[in-house]
Amino acid sequence: MSDSSYQGHCFCGAVEFTVTGSPALMGYCHCESCRTWSAGPVNAFTLWQPDAVKVTKGADNIASFHKTENSYRRWCKSCGGHVFTEHPGMGLTDVFAAVIPQFPFQPMLHVHYQETRLPIKDGLPKMRDLPKEAGGSGEVMPE
DSSP: OOOOOEEEEEESSEEEEEEESSSEEEEEEEEEHHHHHHHOOOOOEEEGGGGGEEEEEEEEGGGEEOOOOOEEEEEEEOOOOOOEETTEEEEEEEEEGOOOSOOOOOOEEEEEEEGGGSOOOOSSSSSSSOOGGGTTTTEEOOO
C-alpha cells in the first residue's frame, strides 16, 4: 500500500483530494469532540503525514474551525461535508475514512475509549485516551 494513492471527496464533490502512501495509524475515535463533530457515536480515522494529503480540487472551498489548538477541522463550504482534521501537536492529518471510498481501511485500535457511547467488541485495543507516542497515557481498557 505504500505507493498507492486514493481519491477522496466531500459530500457534493466540490472538494477533492488524494492520499498517498500509508497512514501512520487507523482506528476509531470515541472522544466527545469527534462524536459531536461527526454527529455519530464513533468516528473512523486515518492519520497521515501532512505531505501525503493533497487537495486537488476546491481548495478555496474549504472552511476551517478549531475549538482547541489540538484540532483544525476542515469541511466543504458548499455541502458542509467533512473532509479532514489537522492535528498540529501530533504533526498528522486525519482524513476521515468515510470520505476515501476505495481506501482499504483496516482499524488498529480505538482511542479515547473512556468517553465511548457505543461499546464495541471487536478484539482491537481500547486505549483510555491515546497511545504514549501520541501524548496519551498508553493505558489499555478492557473490552
